[in-house]
Amino acid sequence: MIAVSSFNRSFNISSSIVNLENYFPVLLFIIIGLGVGIAPQLLGRLLGPHKPDAAKLSPYECGFEAFEDARMKFDVRYYLVAILFILFDLETAFFFPWGVAMRDLGWAGFVTMMVFIAEFVVGFWYIWKKGALDWE
Numbered sequence: 368m369i370a371v372s373s374f375n376r377s378f379n380i381s382s383s384i385v386n387l388e389n390y391f392p393v394l395l396f397i398i399i400g401l402g403v404g405i406a407p408q409l410l411g412r413l414l415g416p417h418k419p420d421a422a423k424l425s426p427y428e429c430g431f432e433a434f435e436d437a438r439m440k441f442d443v444r445y446y447l448v449a450i451l452f453i454l455f456d457l458e459t460a461f462f463f464p465w466g467v468a469m470r471d472l473g474w475a476g477f478v479t480m481m482v483f484i485a486e487f488v489v490g491f492w493y494i495w496k497k498g499a500l501d502w503e
Contacts (some may be wrong), residue, residue, distance in 0.1 A: 447499055458487050 465472070465480050472479075494500060 451494060451499065
């Protein structure tokens with residue numbers, strides 16, 4: 368009994384269990400999200416008809432036979448635009464929490480975000496001058 372009580376005091380087990388209670392809503396959210404995603408698929412699999420035939424298993428394009436092979440080359444500009452969209456979309460996602468917490472962050476948060484915005488503008492100016500946004 369003495370060893371157990373000294374173990375509890377040294378590692379503070381009771382307070383770590385209390386802190387795990389704060390994560391219960393997150394766990395509940397994950398369980399409900401998985402349930403909403405998996406339950407309709409299981410119900411459709413269990414209750415739906417299972418009568419595959421050649422017509423249902425054949426590939427199609429808008430109800431017709433495929434006109435050509437779907438594996439064709441894309442211009443590299445599409446990939447460049449996609450990558451640039453992801454980069455700038457992620458950068459703008461940082462603006463929303465900053466706007467919400469701007470008063471709490473003080474001058475340090477303001478200056479940090481101004482440096483971030485300056486980097487954002489320099490990056491945008493660079494890709495514009497390189498012609499990455501031009502479609503010829």
